[in-house]
Amino acid sequence: xxxxxxxxxxxxxxxxxxxxxxxxxxxxxxxxxxxxxxxxxxxxxxxxxxxxxxxxxxxxxxxxxxxxxxxxxxxxxxxxxxxxxxxxxxxxxxxxxxxxxxxxxxxxxxxxxxxxxxxxxxxxxxxxxxxxxxxxxxxxxxxxxxxxxxxxxxxxxxxxxxxxxxxxxxxxxxxxxxxxxxxxxxxxxxxxxxxxxxxxxxxxxxxxxxxxxxxxxxxxxxxxxxxxxxxxxxxxxxxx
Amino acid sequence: xxxxxxxxxxxxxxxxxxxxxxxxxxxxxxxxxxxxxxxxxxxxxxxxxxxxxxxxxxxxxxxxxxxxxxxxxxxxxxxxxxxxxxxxxxxxxxxxxxxxxxxxxxxxxxxxxxxxxxxxxxxxxxxxxxxxxxxxxxxxxxxxxxxxxxxxxxxxxxxxxxxxxxxxxxxxxxxxxxxxxxxxxxxxxxxxxxxxxxxxxxxxxxxxxxxxxxxxxxxxxxxxxxxxxxxxxxxxxxxx
Numbered sequence: 001x002x003x004x005x006x007x008x009x010x011x012x013x014x015x016x017x018x019x020x021x022x023x024x025x026x027x028x029x030x031x032x033x034x035x036x037x038x039x040x041x042x043x044x045x046x047x048x049x050x051x052x053x054x055x056x057x058x059x060x061x062x063x064x065x066x067x068x069x070x071x072x073x074x075x076x077x078x079x080x081x082x083x084x085x086x087x088x089x090x091x092x093x094x095x096x097x098x099x100x101x102x103x104x105x106x107x108x109x110x111x112x113x114x115x116x117x118x119x120x121x122x123x124x125x126x127x128x129x130x131x132x133x134x135x136x137x138x139x140x141x142x143x144x145x146x147x148x149x150x151x152x153x154x155x156x157x158x159x160x161x162x163x164x165x166x167x168x169x170x171x172x173x174x175x176x177x178x179x180x181x182x183x184x185x186x187x188x189x190x191x192x193x194x195x196x197x198x199x200x201x202x203x204x205x206x207x208x209x210x211x212x213x214x215x216x217x218x219x220x221x222x223x224x225x226x227x228x229x230x231x232x233x234x235x236x237x238x239x240x
Numbered sequence: 241x242x243x244x245x246x247x248x249x250x251x252x253x254x255x256x257x258x259x260x261x262x263x264x265x266x267x268x269x270x271x272x273x274x275x276x277x278x279x280x281x282x283x284x285x286x287x288x289x290x291x292x293x294x295x296x297x298x299x300x301x302x303x304x305x306x307x308x309x310x311x312x313x314x315x316x317x318x319x320x321x322x323x324x325x326x327x328x329x330x331x332x333x334x335x336x337x338x339x340x341x342x343x344x345x346x347x348x349x350x351x352x353x354x355x356x357x358x359x360x361x362x363x364x365x366x367x368x369x370x371x372x373x374x375x376x377x378x379x380x381x382x383x384x385x386x387x388x389x390x391x392x393x394x395x396x397x398x399x400x401x402x403x404x405x406x407x408x409x410x411x412x413x414x415x416x417x418x419x420x421x422x423x424x425x426x427x428x429x430x431x432x433x434x435x436x437x438x439x440x441x442x443x444x445x446x447x448x449x450x451x452x453x454x455x456x457x458x459x460x461x462x463x464x465x466x467x468x469x470x471x472x473x474x475x476x477x478x479x480x
Binding site: 020021022023025026028029032033039041048053054056057058059060107127128145151156157158159160162163165167170175176178179180182183184185186187188189190191192193195196197198200201202204205206208209212 | 244260261262265266269270272273277279281293294295296297298299300342347366368385386394396397398399400402403406407410416418419420422423424425426427428429430431432435436437438440441442444445446448449452
């Protein structure tokens with residue numbers, strides 16, 4: 001257990017236009033239940049932020065006004081692609097990550113962390129469809145749902161954030177706190193199909209989904225190559 | 241598969257003060273990915289709605305302006321307790337449920353549906369801590385994570401909404417659509433502990449969580465008794 005029970009924790013989640021909302025809200029369900037903690041939702045401006053399917057969210061603070069965080073949470077989604085050279089957002093991530101006890105990356109939030117120069121030599125994971133982007137930003141891709149590297153917790157794609165957040169809650173306040181949150185959330189999943197990973201999905205489903213994200217994946221690769229070279233991040237490790 | 245592929249679907253989710261946000265957002269991740277559909281987020285007024293831990297959401301429409309829905313989605317959370325005699329919200333639920341192809345209840349959203357008089361004689365489920373409330377509203381409690389009764393889909397507590405939404409997506413547009421959504425969401429859960437149900441949780445964790453919700457549960461029982469009697473809903477079936 002990392003924090004003393006009487007230490008009030010500041011947890012901060014970044015939100016941005018066209019994020020994937022459950023990268024924020026899956027973890028939020030867990031993080032907001034951690035005792036003696038405040039969760040801040042930070043955006044560039046105090047205005048509605050829409051997820052990539054249109055869900056309207058609203059921040060509790062701006063990035064500039066975010067307090068010094070004990071836990072920094074970086075979600076992903078298609079909108080990450082527009083922030084790979086955004087100095088305000090990347091500067092926020094760098095600044096908070098430098099002092100946070102934990103950094104929690106969900107899905108393609110890892111690519112933002114990479115663009116901030118923070119993943120060089122780091123074991124990491126991200127959405128299955130973007131694993132090949134990680135080495136371009138200097139990271140060592142690990143094909144697991146939750147990857148822990150020092151004080152960084154990475155969750156793979158989308159719903160992986162819930163499992164990552166429970167691991168993080170346990171690291172922050174102990175196993176019993178995480179178990180009680182899991183019970184409150186009735187988190188005993190029963191996926192109706194076996195199609196949650198590229199390894200499990202029927203081949204025709206995998207092919208369709210790869211096609212659906214082909215253009216975005218190609219754009220992510222191109223951007224990461226450019227950013228990776230500019231920052232001197234390129235690693236030679238291939239995604240497993 | 242219930243709907244023709246070329247039929248545009250209107251899906252509508254109710255939000256209200258002090259809802260449990262993941263009852264909305266877990267399903268939203270699935271429902272918003274259903275092809276040829278629009279998801280509307282409806283509240284009483286066009287203003288920020290905060291979940292019970294403070295997450296700010298914003299509606300896309302008011303309840304009055306919500307179009308006729310093909311799928312009605314009713315989340316739950318502590319705020320449900322304040323709406324058990326709210327004619328605007330209960331009238332909205334009744335009106336839309338009467339014409340929707342499917343009604344999807346998540347967690348204690350079932351108690352709102354019960355207060356709207358819609359669960360008499362219906363098999364249903366809700367959050368594990370509120371199962372005993374169902375018979376007070378005329379429903380037959382079934383201790384399963386997802387319960388289907390005619391055109392009603394009930395998910396148990398909180399994160400159960402994701403599994404329920406995938407079942408609903410399959411019913412609406414076929415198994416392949418649900419499988420592709422599951423793959424996009426990388427929904428192959430790996431809960432770090434075995435504490436997601438009252439049956440699995442360590443006894444001391446279960447005791448702590450029961451204590452934590454004791455006052456809310458007692459209030460729910462009292463309100464449901466009053467509403468159930470007023471509407472002539474009482475059933476004699478005991479929760480299993």
